[in-house]
Amino acid sequence: MPEYRSQMLALPFAVVALVLFFVQLVAGGLLALYYLNPDLLSGIANFNLIRAYHINALILWLFSATFAAVFYLTPILAKRELWGQSLVKLLAVVLVLVVIGIFATLPLMQSGTNIWIANQPMLVEGKEYVEAGRLWDIFIFIGFIIVAVVVLKTLPSPKEWPLALWALVIGAAGTFILYIPGNLFFKSVVVSEYFRWWTVHYWVEGSLEVAYAGAIGLVLMLLIPDPRVKKVVDKYIFYDVILAATSGVIGQGHHYFWIGTPTFWILLGGVISVLEIVPLALMALESLRIAKELKQPFPNIPSLYFMVGILIFGFIGVSLLGLIQTWPWTNWWEHGTWVTPSHGHECMMAFAMGGIALLYLALPDLTGKPIDRTLVLWSKRAFWLMFIGQVILASTFGLAGTVQIYHYWILAEPWQKVLEARFPFVPGIVFGGAMVFLGYLHLAASMFRHLLMPVEGEEYKPAAVKKSFLTTFDHFPFLVVLAVFFALIGTTGLWSFSSSAVLEFGNLWIPFALSAIAYVGLGVLAVIMASKLARGIEYGHYIE
Known part of the structure; x- marks a missing residue:
């Protein structure tokens, strides 16, 4: 059991996070199926509503996981019990009310139904990514205030x-x-x-x-x-x-141009x-x-793997895929295409894996159960399914978006024609998403087993392995440079849409081939880099 009893208050937030993660993935799966069969949910839920569920579930489960981590870590850092434990319990109730309220009122977007008070939309706002109405915003503000007060009252003087x-x-x-x-x-x-x-x-x-x-x-x-x-x-x-205070702020500009600034x-x-x-x-x-x-065994292998996930997706997904789409001469073309979710999905998965790493960090302590072999094996399987599935998902989005650029921006075809051009890539997105969902099932099974069932398995110890390319950090800097090179190839591919070779002579093989090389290369490198980092640390002490 944890050293401080109040750390147990993190458990409800962890459970809510896992449930919301499930909702997010189900909504994402429905979005993919929507492209295979646009009439799938006709008369029940339109595409934008499902997308709102997908995005809002992501935001809310990341908040839940972060709250769980904060309430677990704060007593350790303060070396005393949480202040205001009744407030933390109230926050759990507020969080559940907000989740139910947002998900129950999002369908109102389809009919335009709302309640207005003082010219403010109370039930649903409708703005992309921040669809929640003002009533739920108020509850969210209350939640943030509770977290701030509890943490600041618990922690020692800021000087420490x-x-x-x-x-x-x-x-x-x-x-x-x-x-x-x-x-x-x-x-x-x-x-x-x-x-x-x-x-x-x-x-x-x-x-x-x-x-x-x-x-x-x-x-x-x-x-x-x-x-x-x-x-x-x-x-x-x-x-x-x-x-974050400089490039993060000025970086806002790659959105601003498109709203008339x-x-x-x-x-x-x-x-x-x-x-x-x-x-x-x-x-x-x-x-x-x-x-x-x-040369010591790493104490928490599940947390290690997902920390590696935030590192690799942060580098490949946030930085390099971000570079491909935000470079000024490529942003002209990629805007409004599936090149954007290629970057967006890996970016959000980086934060998601950070949240999962924090949950796995707290899990053994909160349950009072050791990190046994089953937990490690299931969590590693969850990681690789989610990691490789997300790589496939992002790569397919990028390739589909590159084809979409030609039909959407250059040929200016009707939307139905654009959908037809993009359709051959949809099965790849469905397959990648299915892998991520299967990984989630392993993740949830490993965590709920640890929460609800007795754990009597043997303590996990990595098997002795021989030194190899995938179990050492050798040549890792070279892989980083190679990844940047592939990103520049992808950037050049989108940039080439502005060239006369493409616009006048129709040499579409140039952007298509360069983009394919970039996305496939970055995907393979992401898997290799993740393997070298995670396996290198896990097996480092046991290498023969």
């Missing part, structure tokens, strides 16, 4: 906080503050969109990134008992905050918006190198 904790607190505060602009109501669509992106973009590339950097930094410090790790975390947390925004936003993930990647990489040097 490590830098990673400062990042976590600042990021959490920023998430609360930046929720406000996206919920302001304006009659002007341009002004409304301008401020909506303050929430949508600055959450991901600002406050949430800083908060997750702090959380992962704290986890690394807890799991790797070496003073060098704290120095590494402090160094890169500093860089992460600086970049000046052209220079697309240049500023496209060039530097991919930089802010670099400190987090380097922090995790250097810390994991220290763990390998210690």
